[in-house]
Amino acid sequence: MIEFEGVRYVYPNGVEALKGVSLRIGEGELVAMVGPNGAGKTTLIKHMNGLLKPTEGRVRVFGVDTRKASVAELSRRVGIVFQNSDRQLFSETVEEEIRFGLENFGFSKEEAGERVEEMLERFGLEPYRHASPFSLSGGEKKRLCIALVLAWDPDVLVLDEPTVGQDWANKERIRGLIESLLKEGKSVVVSSHDLEFVWSLRPRVLVVSGGRVVMDGRAEEVLSRDGIEEFRLLRPRLLELYMLLKKKPRRPFFEVGELEEWVKAEVGG
């Protein structure tokens, strides 16, 4: 579905941000990209809808070489939500902000209207429909930025650092959203420095470092390896605890609730 083949990317100023990346993201998959600042995660993401074209190698999205399609065509199927919400809002009202993409993609007036309603409801933004996007709180802005992409119903949702500056309740909302999108059969790609958040999603994890994908596998397998500190990753607490246990269940705990149940069953509390 999204395929990278030996992708190298050099920015115009000469920085080589990707040094040969090959990977495949399949339908219905949840992939989390982690790794230090400047590793190349955002650069990788910008290749997924053709904003950047590989200097060398090839990226294919649903079988189409990104060099042969416009960003708009690719974005219709791969929706990217960038980290900074303030750097994209411009409309007078929240409603219009959501409508913008729908108009660009040629939705009819009626259908656009329906989708706007659906998004306002799904993201709890109804009370603000006529408010200025700039008057929203950080959490509401983030929700709006996700809503305005989901409105055109892309097959893949890509979230670049969605949890930055979000309180606990908002993170939970984003987590819930990702889970429900997966149930609908969509694929989700998340880049994040928040390993506790990533862990709670039970994703496939790609460790990106120095412009390369250095590890790729299930979260429990990748994050329990020795030496992940080298990539400035701090192991999630629940996994750390699991690894310390002498007698332990087959699978690690992904949520505190699972740990609690296991302890109860063991101790008989």
Next chain:
Amino acid sequence: MIRDVAFGFVYTKKDSLVHRLDARIKLALSAYLIALSLMAGDPFGLLLSAAWIASVALLGKVGRRMGRNLIYATLFSVVIFAVDLLSGYGLVDAAIYAARFEVIVASASAFFLITSPDEFEYVMRWLHLPRDLVFSFVTAVRFVPVLMLDAIQITDSQKSRGLELEKGNPVKRLRSFIPILIPLVIDAVMRSNSLAEAMEVRAYGATDRPTSLYEPKLSRSDWIALALSTVAFSVSTIFIL
């Protein structure tokens, strides 16, 4: 294109003889170059100033950047040349005016390429310009690259929302810049607000006579450079006039 022109006027950090000079000497050097290119009125004078500018650019290792910038300046020179011809100037005169434009752009470019915003600040203070003015100017210059990065990010976001800049009639194209300009302006205002707050927190404006960490003295090579360039300038002036 805009990129090449912009970078022709943005400081490039390099380790070179010219870069290491004291900012005041760079100012003098640039003033000489600009004065020469303004005075030059015949092919010989223009060639002479061009030669001086080229040597400074090469010594400062910024020849390539300046060159790229000048390619675009040439477009304007051609226009100037054509307009001059049409308004009745002779071929030689028109060519001289066009070349003079090129040389002036080159000398301005040379100054900006070798003088960092910090050095601007230092020179402006040394000239005892009002501090708020100095600070505003330097900050503005320093924020140009930052705003350029912001503009790239904003454009990327909007293109990901299906915005197509190269499509439709001219009116539609102009309209499609609204989704980019509004966030850019708002972002710049927010940035400047937080910068102002951060400056105040760090006691900007608490005293009228702030001290400075740097009190540079002119080194021997600075004096040599000053002497050499002054001699070169005087001799060239005599030749040109």
